Amino acid sequence: MRDPDENGWVSSALAWIDGVGDDGDFSRQHVLDKPMLDRIREFMPITALDVGCGEGRFCRKLEKLDVKTFGVDPVDTMIDAAREKHPDGRYTVGFAEELPFEDSAFDLVVSYLSLIDIDQLENAVREMSRVLKPGGRLLVANLSSFATSSSVVGRRYCKDTGEELRPLGLYLEEGKHWFEWSGLRVQNWHRPLSRYMKTFLANDLTLTHFDEPEPTSGLESRIKAYERMPYLMMMEWQKR
Ligand SMILES: C[S@@+](CC[C@H](N)C(=O)[O-])C[C@H]1O[C@@H](n2cnc3c(N)ncnc32)[C@H](O)[C@@H]1O
Incomplete structure (x- = not known):
């Protein structure tokens, strides 16, 4: 039986839920939400799965676009909070590496800042591809x-x-490391970009979009920091 606290997310769940709010942190509010939602509006899926959905913030955004959305996360406290905030939602406890859904069930699968938390990258990407429709x-x-x-x-x-x-x-040395901020203590993975790309390419997926998005609003000092290096990346892959 896998321990869902192996990377610290059980112990950190309440601090995460308290801090994230409906708009999310700087990266979500000022950098990622807009381009992520723009891509989704472009092909308007009917069904979606958010893997590592946390307390369901992005699932709620997708539902507002009339996308029938399912959220999955291994941490009970996250799923309980998601159900409380969105009683009509569809939230399930589960790991990305063993998704409790049938083959070809979804038009869209989202991983929103969850791959860095997922231990078994190959298994998770294989599962994400399996549950996608061609x-x-x-x-x-x-x-x-x-x-x-x-x-x-x-x-x-x-x-x-x-x-x-x-x-x-x-850079080329993959590994996971503990990080602490705002009452959270979790392990995040560093993996070189090639490791991610090779894993997607090996799972019947074709790259259809790639970006290193920059902030479109927010504190000047935070915006300035993006001149030094891209902090985030966005990819869209199509199932063959
Ligand atoms: C940084 S939070 C992001 C939550 C949400 N996607 C968001 O953007 O608000 C990472 C989430 O990944 C979840 N997680 C950790 N390991 C996971 C795994 N093996 N499979 C799926 N989710 C996992 C954690 O429980 C946590 O909710």
Whole structure:
């Protein structure tokens, strides 16, 4: 039996639920939501699955677009909160690596900042592809591999100017690391971009969109930080 707290998400769930709100954090509110929803509006799926849905924030956004949305997450506390916030929603406890859904069940599968938390990348992507209908889309938002590599090193500051620098760690070395912020303590994976790309390519998926989105609003200092490196990446893959 797998322990859903192996990466800290059970112990951190209440802090996450308290902090995320309906708009989400900076990355969600000012960077990702708009381009993610734009892609979805472009092909208007009838059914969708949000893998690692947390407390269901993005599922609620999809339902507002009239997409019949299912959310899955291994942490009971997240699923309980999702059901409480959206009593008509469809939320299920489960791991990405063993999705409790039939083959070809969905037009759209979303992974919104959850791949960095998922331990068995190959199994999870194989499952995401399995539950997609042929022609369906897999829409992924993830921390960029530059960002996860530099997070392992931590913040550094220029001696002369005090400017924040973001040096890379051992970029090609994959690994998971503990991070703490705002009452959360979770493990996130750093994986080189090639590792993600090869895994999608090996699972009957064709790349239809790629972006390193920048903030469209928000604090000037946060926007400025994106000049140094892309913090996020977005990909859309089509099931063959
Ligand atoms: C950073 S949160 C993102 C939640 C949501 N997608 C959002 O953007 O608000 C990561 C989520 O991944 C979930 N998670 C961790 N391991 C997972 C796994 N093996 N399969 C599916 N979800 C997982 C966690 O429980 C957590 O809810």
